[in-house]
Amino acid sequence: MNRTVIINEFGGSNKLKVVDYPINEPGIGEIRISHKACGLNFIDVYQRTGLYPLDLPHALGMEGSGIIEAIGDNVSHLKVGDRVAYASMPPGSYCDKRVMPAAQVCPLPDEISFEQGAAMMLQGMTVEYLFGRTTPIKAGDTVLFHAAAGGVGLIACQWAKSENITLIGTAGSDEKCKLALENGATHCINYNKNNFEEKVKDLTNGVGVDVVMDSVGQSTFEGSLNCLKPLGMMITFGNASGPIPPFNLGQLGAKGSLKITRPTLFTHIGNHDVCQEMANNLFTKVISGQIKIIIGQKFPLSDIALAHDSLESRMTTGSTILTI
Ligand code: NDP
Numbered sequence: 001m002n003r004t005v006i007i008n009e010f011g012g013s014n015k016l017k018v019v020d021y022p023i024n025e026p027g028i029g030e031i032r033i034s035h036k037a038c039g040l041n042f043i044d045v046y047q048r049t050g051l052y053p054l055d056l057p058h059a060l061g062m063e064g065s066g067i068i069e070a071i072g073d074n075v076s077h078l079k080v081g082d083r084v085a086y087a088s089m090p091p092g093s094y095c096d097k098r099v100m101p102a103a104q105v106c107p108l109p110d111e112i113s114f115e116q117g118a119a120m121m122l123q124g125m126t127v128e129y130l131f132g133r134t135t136p137i138k139a140g141d142t143v144l145f146h147a148a149a150g151g152v153g154l155i156a157c158q159w160a161k162s163e164n165i166t167l168i169g170t171a172g173s174d175e176k177c178k179l180a181l182e183n184g185a186t187h188c189i190n191y192n193k194n195n196f197e198e199k200v201k202d203l204t205n206g207v208g209v210d211v212v213m214d215s216v217g218q219s220t221f222e223g224s225l226n227c228l229k230p231l232g233m234m235i236t237f238g239n240a241s242g243p244i245p246p247f248n249l250g251q252l253g254a255k256g257s258l259k260i261t262r263p264t265l266f267t268h269i270g271n272h273d274v275c276q277e278m279a280n281n282l283f284t285k286v287i288s289g290q291i292k293i294i295i296g297q298k299f300p301l302s303d304i305a306l307a308h309d310s311l312e313s314r315m316t317t318g319s320t321i322l323t324i
Contacts, residue, residue, distance in 0.1 A: 003095060033066045033100065037066075040322060043062060061091055078107065094304060118321045125268070125278045126265045128281050131160070139163060143166070145157070148176075197223040211234075212233075218245070232259070301323065
């Protein structure tokens with residue numbers, strides 16, 4: 001049996017169905033992978049609820065690791081038996097085996113376990129582009145990073161520390177703040193207890209931060225803009241609390257010639273060579289010990305609904321994987 005998690009309609013975690021899905025031979029540019037683990041990401045929740053619509057029915061899951069079982073024509077960077085990991089479109093990684101495009105599948109260095117591989121590709125390459133490819137950020141700059149104890153968050157805390165960037169994190173509890181601090185955040189604000197805007201002003205002597213990285217969206221967006229220095233850069237890259245309402249760009253001028261961008265990982269890794277370069281930068285940080293991939297939770301694939309509920313209800317910290 002090849003277990004695969006699909007949705008037939010958008011909605012709650014009860015819409016996730018584990019079915020037996022036929023497995024084929026790979027076509028041109030494709031590989032067949034036997035998974036060892038898959039990653040759980042907040043984007044999977046957006047896809048399940050329909051915030052990021054998919055054609056239905058659709059399999060879910062954007063990340064995994066495993067072993068190459070078969071290779072189609074025109075794939076030169078992989079061979080049968082390779083250990084690999086990936087973050088990739090289209091969704092469909094919540095399964096035992098799948099046939100998928102090879103372009104975003106990267107060989108996994110022997111020093112990195114399958115579980116780490118499944119936990120780090122999507123969140124880690126996101127951090128790589130946020131800090132390295134979105135706006136110039138140098139040692140000594142200050143970044144405000146929301147949800148700093150989450151999957152992307154704990155990698156971001158460590159990445160910032162490794163580059164001598166001051167990271168002010170926010171998180172939803174004192175325990176989560178402690179975790180962010182232990183992983184390299186310079187400060188962490190419990191934004192359920194404190195007004196983060198005021199705290200950021202205090203921590204920066206009223207100056208504000210150079211860059212905000214905001215994946216929480218609706219509940220933080222306005223406050224985030226108010227935390228920026230004049231000419232500062234707002235990177236809005238997610239909507240865990242809900243989508244940002246329509247926004248008047250004129251506010252950017254009024255608040256001090258601010259800049260704003262809304263990037264996605266999949267634009268960055270659309271080109272195979274760039275994807276491999278980003279993965280290599282991440283692998284280097286992990287193998288050198290500068291970044292530890294913290295797997296806060298593991299769920300068997302069959303408990304996929306529970307895994308979604310935990311992520312959505314803010315119960316998780318660090319990365320979450322599904323074991324096969
Ligand atoms: P996380 O592990 O960070 O989980 C999301 C966190 O968001 C929660 O743990 C919670 O932390 C915080 N949060 C704040 N408000 C809410 C709310 N109302 N409901 C639920 N959670 C809330 O997830 P990921 O690491 O997978 O992803 C982090 C974010 O980054 C997501 O928004 C995701 O979509 C985005 N992302 C964007 C990418 C891109 O390229 N654009 C790529 C990868 C991820 P707390 O309790 O501390 O507030």
